[in-house]
Amino acid sequence: MLKTRVIPCLTIKDLRLVKSVNFSEHRNIGSYISAVRVFNSRDVDEMIFLDLDARKDGIKKWLLEEISKECFMPLTLGGGVKSLDDINLLLRIGADKVSINTSAIETPDIISEGAKKFGSQCVVSSIDARLIGGKYKVFSAGGKSETSWSAVDWAKEVEQRGAGEIFLTSIDKEGLMEGYDLELVKSVSDAVNIPVIACGGAGKLDDFILAIKIGRASAVAAASIFQYTQMTPRNIKEYLVENGIEARL
Amino acid sequence: MIVIIDYGMGNTGSVKNALEFLGADVLVSNNRDDVKMSSHLILPGVGSFGDGISNLKESGLANILEEEVLRGRKPFLGICLGMQLLADEGDEGGVNKGLGWIHGRTVKIRAGINKLPHIGWNNIKVKSDNKILDNIASNVFYFVHSYYLQPDAEKCVLATSEYGEEFPVVVNKDNIWGVQFHPEKSQKSGLQFLKNFLKQR
Incomplete structure (x- = not known):
């Protein structure tokens, strides 16, 4: 049986590990390399590592190399991926999957061409959404620019273009630790036939169960809970197993 | 010296990291002399079958590999796409001829109600004992793929996994091994698998 994955998500700004709330108030919470080692x-099961500065500063090869040398688990790298060359660079450094967000909104062909050249399995479409006037709208540029896409339409579009997975973050819930946006997760998971990783809002054990059972997420990602509580990915997976969900222990 | 074949398809970085962690002398290369000098060859790869095989053939690597692996009998490991390319033909991105080292076909997973790609950790079921599977503590490995190699000969299949249907995930013929999961990303079990491959002579 395929196991449901629990994925820590690490974000970097000014070369420090940071944690935000609703994509703002980035707080320095320490050294990224020690977090990676832990x-x-x-x-x-897997790790997602995003360099929030890379869109303006460019991809820092040395930084990603430093990370990937410490990771013997599946690794998704992202931040500032703008071209097929960038995807290739990240795969060569040690990424297994590459997360693409803003540049896909600007040039959707990066998804189609990336999937064709490198295979769907390594193209992760990262979607940041927030509820605006009763509709889930997609935002780009780290949550700063509202796009014309609804979350469901954009998810279908990237699937049709060959994305292998969707990394879906609720900007409204991010950092609050009050639970995932289940409606957002469910609407996107039901709309596509590729795996959806839910992110944003996990604060307690039951939040994960809800994202999987109600939201129908294929995998659950979290950040704050690992930084601000004693909870480990293993605690979460033990709880999943107790609740009848297959996980890797 | 272990040579990881660089044919523009891949997560060569993560395979190199894992082998270096095991203390192996590793080179990522597409150079003819390096391939000839190597003790072991690894063909990694994420990407599509069509692009993979054309890169191998156009660069002349396919011929050099054939020389070293089929005639020179060097231990060879194909990982993920590197395994799928061993087939006679593959269905991904139109029908393309493969290397044909293990007779069979690379086909899409009939996943039924499950989502594709098959991404994540899954159990493998050992069908036939082989040195490559020695001392593996846990049978859970990391997968990320939508296609698999179905060999014609059942005896080539060492292990299978299940996702909508049962399919081969470790294959072997003489000095040639293929693996659908990512040993370089499967933590302890994966590192043990690679260690077992390095022991092959």
Whole structure:
């Protein structure tokens, strides 16, 4: 049986590990490399690592190399991916999957061409959404620019273009630790036939169960809960198993 | 020296990291002399079958590999797309001829109600004992794929996995191994698998 993945998501700004609330108020919470080492030693299912500065500063090859040398688990790298060359660079550095967000909104062909050249399995479409006037709208540029896309339409569009997975973050819930946006997760998961990773809002064990059972997420990602509580990915997976969800222990 | 074949298709970085962690002398290369000098060859790869095989053929690597692996009998490991390319033909991105080292076909997973790609950790079921599967503590490995290699000969299949249907995930013929999961990303079990491959002579 395929196991439901629990994925720590690490974000970097000014070369520090940061944690935000609703995509703002980025708080420095320490050294990224020690966080990477801890998660690797805890044998996590997978890790997502995003450099929030890369869109303006460019991709820092040395930084991603430093990370990937410590990771013997599946690794998604992202931040500032603008071209097929960037995707290739990240895969060569040690990424297994590459997360693409803003540049896909600007030039959707990066998804189609990336999937054709490198395979769908390594193209992760990262979608940031928030509720605006009763509709889930997609935002780009780190949550700063509202696009004309609804979350469901954009998810279908990237699927049709060959994305292999959707990394879906609720800007409204991000950092609050009050639970995932289940309606958002469910509407996107039901609309596409590719796996959806839910992110944004996990604060307690039951939040994960709800994202999987109600939201129908294929995988659950979180950040704050691992930084601000004693909870480990393993605690979460043990709880999933107790609740009848297959997980890797 | 282990040579990881660089044919523009891949997560060569993560395979190199894992082998270096095991203390192996590793080179990522597409150079003819390096391939000839190597003790072991690894063909990694994420990407599509059509692009993969044309890169191998156009660069002349397919011929050099044939020389070293089929005639030179060097231990060879194909990972993910690198395994799928061993087939006679593949269905991804139109029908394309493969290397044909393990007779069979690379086809799409009939996943039924499950989503594709098959991404994540899944169990493998060992069908036939082989040195490559020695001392593996946990049978859970990391997968990310939509296609698999179905060999014609059942005896080539060492292990299978299940996602909508049962399909081969470890294959072998003489000095040639293919693996659908990512040993380089499967933590302890994966590193043990690679260690077992390095022991092949």
